[in-house]
Amino acid sequence: MSDTAIRPRIEQAGLADRLTAALPILLVPMLALLGFAAIGDATTWLTLTVAGLAMGLMIFVMASGLTVVFGLMDVINFGHGAFVSVGAFVGFTALAWMGGWTASPSVVLNLAAVFLAICAAALVTGAMGYAFERVIVMPVYGHHLKQILVTMGGLIVTQQLIHVIWGPDAIHLARPETLRGSVIVAGAAIEKYRIMAVGIGLALFLAMRYVLRSTRIGLLVRAGVENGEMVEALGYRIKRLFLMVFIAGSALAGLGGVMWGLYQETITAHMGSEILVLVFIVVIIGGLGSVEGCFIGALLVGLLSNYTAFLAPKIALVSTIGLMVVILMWRPQGLFPVVKAK
Amino acid sequence: MPEAILTLDGVHTHIGPYHILHGVDLSVPEGGVAMLLGRNGAGKTTTLRTIMGLWKASRGAVRFRGKDITSLDTPAISRKGIAFVPEDMGIFTDLTVAENMTLAATRGAPDKRRLDWICDLFPPIRTFWESSAGTLSGGQKQMLSVARAIIEPRDLILIDEPTKGLAPAIIKSMTGALKQLKETETTIVLVEQNFAMARALGDTVAVMDDGRIIHAGDMAALAADAALQERLMGLSLEAHQ
Numbered sequence: 001m002s003d004t005a006i007r008p009r010i011e012q013a014g015l016a017d018r019l020t021a022a023l024p025i026l027l028v029p030m031l032a033l034l035g036f037a038a039i040g041d042a043t044t045w046l047t048l049t050v051a052g053l054a055m056g057l058m059i060f061v062m063a064s065g066l067t068v069v070f071g072l073m074d075v076i077n078f079g080h081g082a083f084v085s086v087g088a089f090v091g092f093t094a095l096a097w098m099g100g101w102t103a104s105p106s107v108v109l110n111l112a113a114v115f116l117a118i119c120a121a122a123l124v125t126g127a128m129g130y131a132f133e134r135v136i137v138m139p140v141y142g143h144h145l146k147q148i149l150v151t152m153g154g155l156i157v158t159q160q161l162i163h164v165i166w167g168p169d170a171i172h173l174a175r176p177e178t179l180r181g182s183v184i185v186a187g188a189a190i191e192k193y194r195i196m197a198v199g200i201g202l203a204l205f206l207a208m209r210y211v212l213r214s215t216r217i218g219l220l221v222r223a224g225v226e227n228g229e230m231v232e233a234l235g236y237r238i239k240r241l242f243l244m245v246f247i248a249g250s251a252l253a254g255l256g257g258v259m260w261g262l263y264q265e266t267i268t269a270h271m272g273s274e275i276l277v278l279v280f281i282v283v284i285i286g287g288l289g290s291v292e293g294c295f296i297g298a299l300l301v302g303l304l305s306n307y308t309a310f311l312a313p314k315i316a317l318v319s320t321i322g323l324m325v326v327i328l329m330w331r332p333q334g335l336f337p338v339v340k341a342k
Numbered sequence: 343m344p345e346a347i348l349t350l351d352g353v354h355t356h357i358g359p360y361h362i363l364h365g366v367d368l369s370v371p372e373g374g375v376a377m378l379l380g381r382n383g384a385g386k387t388t389t390l391r392t393i394m395g396l397w398k399a400s401r402g403a404v405r406f407r408g409k410d411i412t413s414l415d416t417p418a419i420s421r422k423g424i425a426f427v428p429e430d431m432g433i434f435t436d437l438t439v440a441e442n443m444t445l446a447a448t449r450g451a452p453d454k455r456r457l458d459w460i461c462d463l464f465p466p467i468r469t470f471w472e473s474s475a476g477t478l479s480g481g482q483k484q485m486l487s488v489a490r491a492i493i494e495p496r497d498l499i500l501i502d503e504p505t506k507g508l509a510p511a512i513i514k515s516m517t518g519a520l521k522q523l524k525e526t527e528t529t530i531v532l533v534e535q536n537f538a539m540a541r542a543l544g545d546t547v548a549v550m551d552d553g554r555i556i557h558a559g560d561m562a563a564l565a566a567d568a569a570l571q572e573r574l575m576g577l578s579l580e581a582h583q
Contacts, residue, residue: 219445223434230432233394234490235420235448338436 024335028299035307046188048306054194056302057201058263062256063279063286063294064208065249071225071289071338073242075137076144079151080253080279081272082158086128087121087254088261088271089166092173094120102176110176114196114262121258122251128158129250133243155273162269170268173261197259204252205295212291221245225289225338281324287334296335297327347372347498347529348393353402355392362388364553365402370498375520375530375543377561380550381575386533387429389550390500393531394426395419406498421448423497427504429533431487435476439467439486442475446490453494460489463519481512488519498529505536517542541565549574 032049039045066080094117095102101113136154140146175193182189212218220241224231228238253272260275261267282301286293301320308319315322327335348370355363363385370376378386391397393404395416404412411419420426434442443452461468464485470478475486484504491499504520505513517539524530524543534540540547544561557564557574564570 216445219437219441222436223445226434226436227432229396229416230428230434231445232416233396233420233426233428233432234446235417237415237417 024293024296024331027335028296028303031300031303031307035303038307038311043186043188044310046186047190048310049303050188050190050194050198052303052306053299054191054197054201054263054302055305056299057205058197058256058259059275059278059282059301060295060298061201061204061259062253062275063282063298064204064291065245065252066279067283067286067289067294068221068225068245068291069249070283072221072228072245073137073141074144075141075151075246076147077137077151078148078276079132079136079154079158080249081274081276082132082155083125083129083250083253084257084260084272084275085162085267085269086158086272087125087257088173088267089162089171089257089269090124090254091117091121091258091261092166092171092267095173095176102174105177107178110178111196113176114179114258118200118255118258121254125254125257126247126251128254129247130243132250133246137246159269159273166269168269170266173265173267175262175265179262193262197263200259204255205291208291217241217244278320281320285324285327285334287331287336287338289338290334290336293334293336345372346370347407348531349403349405350389350393351403351405353389353392353399353404355388355397356400357388357397362553363392363399366392366550366553366555368548368555368558370529370531371546372529373527374545375524375532377540377544377547378531378533378550379535379537379540379547379575384550385553386550387502388553390426390502390531390533393419393500394424396426423495425491425496425499427487427491427499427501429502429506431483433475433478433483433486435474437475438472439470439475439478440472442486442490443467443493446493449494456493456495460492463522464489481508481515484508484512484516485519488516488523492523492528496528498531499523500531502533503535504532505534505539513539551575 035049036042036045039048062080062084065083066077069075069077069080095113098113098116101109104110132154136150137147140150179193179196182191183195184190210218212222220231220236224238224241231238231241257272260271264271278301282294282297285297285300286295300323304319304323305316309316331337346369348368350366350368353363353366353368354361366385366389368389378389380386388397392399395411395414395418399412402412403410406419406422406424411422414422426432434445437445443457466478466482466485467489470482475483478486488501488504491501501520504516508516513536520530520532520543530543532540532543541561547557547559547561547564548555549557549564551574557570564574
């Protein structure tokens with residue numbers, strides 16, 4: 001040790017501090033318990049909880065890209081819904097091509113069809129994200145009002161293109177044979193597709209967490225969300241990172257679009273803009289730029305939507321906005337605020 | 343006089359509608375510490391940021407080892423071997439100390455011997471290696487900021503007010519560490535308000551006022567001339583020990 005050594009003071013966080021830090025994570029089990037107390041019946045609660053988790057995880061898949069894009073690039077992308085819609089329609093086309101596989105009673109063929117449809121949707125929306133960033137977003141970096149206007153314009157143009165290619169009518173998107181119907185778990189009927197949606201959503205969350213926490217690219221994204229200028233001063237070209245993240249975010253939205261389409265079993269050109277309201281609520285609840293916050297926010301929104309739809313259908317629509325208001329009153333920057341150097 | 347590693351020729355910088363630098367001429371000799379002094383708002387930080395390409399020079403030229411780097415972007419300037427420690431330290435508080443250091447090592451995994459040397463210079467880096475950088479104190483963050491800049495050998499390090507807001511004991515530690523860094527013959531451009539530190543470390547000095555260099559010479563000569571200090575900065579170094 002050199003003579004420059006200073007003695008560090010290490011303070012252990014107290015129980016109260018640790019509880020406060022963990023509180024946003026505890027909100028999900030707390031809401032589930034509250035739901036259980038309000039519903040009273042265990043089987044109904046289990047059905048609604050799985051439905052809520054499935055819905056939440058699908059919203060998370062669509063919202064995760066948007067929150068990282070906002071955090072890293074400071075871009076408000078109202079065109080994000082376009083990728084959801086295009087993803088759903090590309091998924092529909094892919095599944096239609098694989099009609100033999102989806103109609104087959106084989107679980108393997110059915111899952112393979114869904115997997116390939118998801119890949120096709122992610123590929124197309126990823127490529128579309130590249131064009132969107134280069135043509136629409138790049139000229140308006142740093143100008144929030146212009147970003148809102150041009151990305152909304154991009155959304156409208158994309159919706160019209162969907163009308164041109166697939167027609168203006170709503171399309172029925174049938175689930176593959178073995179993903180239809182329910183299974184009985186502890187006396188509760190749980191849709192097979194929702195179990196699969198939970199599985200895919202969780203796998204994607206864990207994969208994203210691994211990339212963000214354990215890879216150099218992930219480190220760069222996290223550092224860039226906080227202080228992009230310093231990342232550049234260290235010698236990294238953050239604009240390339242911007243583009244990569246935008247493409248990945250668009251691909252995730254497309255992937256989410258297929259999942260959401262199969263969940264609703266009906267797809268329209270406007271489905272992306274409709275779900276965008278929930279997506280923005282989730283991003284704001286979680287804290288702009290925070291993937292973990294987005295995950296918790298999506299689960300809260302999914303669970304609350306399902307519980308209120310059962311308990312008080314009239315307030316179901318406003319319950320998520322109410323949740324956002326309450327959380328913002330408690331934590332004005334969201335559950336997991338990202339500290340940005342500006 | 344050693345050859346200049348960095349020269350600024352008539353550099354003007356605008357930030358939005360504001361004209362901040364009005365033709366800065368600066369020559370930084372290779373090796374040693376070049377101090378950049380001046381009142382608040384004199385243009386010191388803008389000069390460092392213009393060298394790094396974070397704000398673009400609207401006129402004039404910045405040359406590094408004789409090559410014009412004015413039009414290069416910040417990552418390209420950094421990869422020429424210039425490191426920057428900003429006034430706000432630029433620490434990634436969401437990352438651990440280890441992750442901050444890893445990210446700064448752009449050529450791959452950090453060299454173990456160099457890392458040991460850095461940890462000896464700044465012991466809290468070792469102590470808090472796995473801790474979140476956001477939990478460090480101001481002094482420890484400043485040490486991490488400098489440590490990150492030297493994780494790989496650099497030709498030139500630009501440091502902006504490393505002692506700002508720090509306690510005297512930490513300033514003493516920082517001064518000692520920078521003295522050791524100076525012995526490695528790395529060239530340092532140091533913006534500093536702490537005159538005791540400036541006198542202890544500086545080989546050459548440039549004094550700025552109103553976006554221009556108004557004096558350039560040896561630090562020792564300025565430190566010895568109270569009248570000159572008074573004239574240049576309206577302050578006496580002796581009064582700021």
